Amino acid sequence: MSPVDSRADARWTVELAGRRxxxxxxxxxxxxxxxxxxxxxxxxxxxxxSLVPSHGGRRENLLSDGxxxxxxxxIGDRDAVADSAREAEIIFxxxxxVSHVDSMVDPVFDLEVNTRSHLAxxxxxxxxxxxxxxxxxxxxxxxxxxxxxxxxxEHPVMPVxxxxxxxxxxxxxxxxxxxxxxLESCVLRLTNVYGPRQRLTGDSQGFIPIFVRQALQDxxxxxxxxxxxxxxxxxxxxxxxxxxxxxxxxxxxxxxxxVGTDEVHTVxxxxxxxxxxxxxxxxxxxxxxxxREMIAVGSYYTDWSKAKRTLGxxxxxxxxxxxxxMIEYYRTFPTAIA
Amino acid sequence: MSPVDSRADARWTVELAGRRxxxxxxxxxxxxxxxxxxxxxxxxxxxxxSLVPSHGGRRENLLSDGxxxxxxxxIGDRDAVADSAREAEIIFxxxxxVSHVDSMVDPVFDLEVNTRSHLAxxxxxxxxxxxxxxxxxxxxxxxxxxxxxxxxxEHPVMPVxxxxxxxxxxxxxxxxxxxxxxLESCVLRLTNVYGPRQRLTGDSQGFIPIFVRQALQDxxxxxxxxxxxxxxxxxxxxxxxxxxxxxxxxxxxxxxxxVGTDEVHTVxxxxxxxxxxxxxxxxxxxxxxxxREMIAVGSYYTDWSKAKRTLGxxxxxxxxxxxxxMIEYYRTFPTAIA
Numbered sequence: 050m051s052p053v054d055s056r057a058d059a060r061w062t063v064e065l066a067g068r069r070x071x072x073x074x075x076x077x078x079x080x081x082x083x084x085x086x087x088x089x090x091x092x093x094x095x096x097x098x099s100l101v102p103s104h105g106g107r108r109e110n111l112l113s114d115g116x117x118x119x120x121x122x123x124i125g126d127r128d129a130v131a132d133s134a135r136e137a138e139i140i141f142x143x144x145x146x147v148s149h150v151d152s153m154v155d156p157v158f159d160l161e162v163n164t165r166s167h168l169a170x171x172x173x174x175x176x177x178x179x180x181x182x183x184x185x186x187x188x189x190x191x192x193x194x195x196x197x198x199x200x201x202x203e204h205p206v207m208p209v210x211x212x213x214x215x216x217x218x219x220x221x222x223x224x225x226x227x228x229x230x231x232l233e234s235c236v237l238r239l240t241n242v243y244g245p246r247q248r249l250t251g252d253s254q255g256f257i258p259i260f261v262r263q264a265l266q267d268x269x270x271x272x273x274x275x276x277x278x279x280x281x282x283x284x285x286x287x288x289x290x291x292x293x294x295x296x297x298x299x300x301x302x303x304x305x306x307x308v309g310t311d312e313v314h315t316v317x318x319x320x321x322x323x324x325x326x327x328x329x330x331x332x333x334x335x336x337x338x339x340x341r342e343m344i345a346v347g348s349y350y351t352d353w354s355k356a357k358r359t360l361g362x363x364x365x366x367x368x369x370x371x372x373x374x375m376i377e378y379y380r381t382f383p384t385a386i387a
Numbered sequence: 388m389s390p391v392d393s394r395a396d397a398r399w400t401v402e403l404a405g406r407r408x409x410x411x412x413x414x415x416x417x418x419x420x421x422x423x424x425x426x427x428x429x430x431x432x433x434x435x436x437s438l439v440p441s442h443g444g445r446r447e448n449l450l451s452d453g454x455x456x457x458x459x460x461x462i463g464d465r466d467a468v469a470d471s472a473r474e475a476e477i478i479f480x481x482x483x484x485v486s487h488v489d490s491m492v493d494p495v496f497d498l499e500v501n502t503r504s505h506l507a508x509x510x511x512x513x514x515x516x517x518x519x520x521x522x523x524x525x526x527x528x529x530x531x532x533x534x535x536x537x538x539x540x541e542h543p544v545m546p547v548x549x550x551x552x553x554x555x556x557x558x559x560x561x562x563x564x565x566x567x568x569x570l571e572s573c574v575l576r577l578t579n580v581y582g583p584r585q586r587l588t589g590d591s592q593g594f595i596p597i598f599v600r601q602a603l604q605d606x607x608x609x610x611x612x613x614x615x616x617x618x619x620x621x622x623x624x625x626x627x628x629x630x631x632x633x634x635x636x637x638x639x640x641x642x643x644x645x646v647g648t649d650e651v652h653t654v655x656x657x658x659x660x661x662x663x664x665x666x667x668x669x670x671x672x673x674x675x676x677x678x679r680e681m682i683a684v685g686s687y688y689t690d691w692s693k694a695k696r697t698l699g700x701x702x703x704x705x706x707x708x709x710x711x712x713m714i715e716y717y718r719t720f721p722t723a724i725a
Binding site: 153156157162207213215229 | 490498499503506510544545546547548549552553556560565566567
């Protein structure tokens with residue numbers, strides 16, 4: 050841990066020690082990283098996770114984090130979550146499936162997981178008269194094809210897949226429940242996130258975990274066309290940071306924030322960096338597959354100045370360092386790859 | 388029937404005779420008026436309606452319209468609708484619940500009816516490889532509080548109730564299925580619609596049917612505050628017109644249209660007109676009830692110039708004439724009031 054990390058940790062300990070936090074999707078990639086940080090800061094954490102195969106939730110993600118209460122349930126299951134929901138002061142609402150491709154294969158399931166369950170969860174919060182802060186994580190995918198770059202919060206929303214539609218509806222639902230009831234809600238629209246505990250198999254969590262797996266297994270990394278699309282990729286610790294800011298800042302409620310970074314690379318350059326960092330794998334180029342091209346959005350990067358201005362957040366981990374840490378993690382825990 | 392109506396009917400007969408049309412929600416208010424017109428034009432019409440109590444569907448709405456095949460089912464029920472969906476050339480997708488208030492009482496049900504069932508229906512169309520034109524009717528309620536007037540298609544979408552969220556999601560789903568598959572889809576965002584066959588009981592279909600019922604029963608019409616909010620109200624025959632235009636125009640696919648009229652009145656003036664036309668009832672003013680005020684949006688009226696420009700549609704029936712016809716209908720069929 051660097052001195053900077055220590056100072057940051059000290060701050061969060063002051064803010065979060067003893068606070069009752071509920072993390073939905075807490076066995077997943079971002080959720081488990083968040084839960085570790087909350088636990089380290091002395092928060093009392095309850096995790097709800099449905100452990101739907103392929104969504105990224107794994108019990109192993111929290112094995113090293115001591116005592117965390119884990120409820121294995123869909124967040125829409127009121128009986129399972131009502132008690133924890135009643136007690137929670139801060140709710141990090143990360144549950145859901147994030148695969149754009151899967152949402153086109155089984156769209157009704159995507160809607161059920163990403164919208165219906167969330168609406169039922171919000172109804173549970175209403176029923177228990179929750180006054181919690183609720184931070185919902187959405188996706189930059191709601192914007193679809195960028196009409197301009199970088200993409201700010203005012204950019205038109207025009208999702209190009211069912212996953213974007215269902216998450217956008219759930220953004221609105223969080224806003225409404227914050228307006229009508231005693232909740233304080235806010236929404237984070239995350240750009241591509243990567244890092245330790247990400248699910249590397251399948252293709253449900255974006256291109257970076259796929260590339261990392263292929264590099265670690267000394268396979269070919271396939272880049273569509275020439276891979277010239279630009280992306281801003283955010284290391285998971287930076288996402289955990291903004292989740293904490295959103296969880297405690299008095300300026301977060303009723304707000305929506307685009308979350309990304311100024312460090313922008315082509316997909317091809319990211320693939321090359323992963324190969325050179327891993328010291329294995331190689332990059333190849335193929336034409337766009339049809340089922341991919343129809344949900345491809347071209348270049349995307351984020352105007353995250355509102356998050357900086359309002360919450361004081363900024364990303365700290367550059368891509369080179371982030372990829373280094375991610376690859377080190379999977380070298381250290383090779384069973385986490387599969 | 389006026390000479391104008393006859394000419395219009397002749398045109399629709401040329402366009403629609405023998406065409407296979409599917410009308411979802413076809414036992415409801417707008418759906419049954421549309422079905423009558425389609426039948427009169429010689430179209431082959433199949434109606435799907437779930438007859439959910441309170442949504443407005445009534446078998447009596449089509450009693451006088453001869454042979455129409457009616458399937459009583461939720462549109463999400465693939466077994467029930469697949470055959471008709473496969474054969475349909477034009478699908479008027481009007482199923483759903485439109486009550487803003489009900490959507491806040493049982494939001495999960497609203498989402499299931501207005502989004503999940505529609506997504507399942509679109510998946511059925513995909514499964515049967517439909518190449519139909521699909522016209523989906525949404526609501527001006529998706530806009531929420533107008534930021535400017537009149538409200539055009541570019542106006543930001545910020546629904547103030549779950550019904551607006553669920554219908555907005557379904558707009559996006561129709562757009563996506565039109566982009567990805569062989570469907571031709573378009574979306575109509577309707578302003579307040581009124582007329583014969585509207586459900587007058589409950590408060591699920593807007594303020595005009597409530598006012599008409601109260602006037603017919605010589606009761607007090609309650610206007611919140613001073614009733615100064617402006618509204619553009621559209622007679623159902625005009626909505627049927629634009630549905631037909633949207634069903635056949637080569638310029639409709641992939642488009643979204645705001646549908647309203649330039650004739651704008653205050654809610655108070657509309658109440659007064661209804662009382663004077665009915666010759667019964669009286670208007671009173673009370674403060675806003677809390678559960679109403681939270682979903683009230685202030686004045687609203689529509690910029691419908693895109694519909695005129697693109698489809699050649701324009702409204703023909705003024706409010707005075709429309710209210711006269713509506714009251715005449717319920718005087719003639721008093722059992723339709725209850």
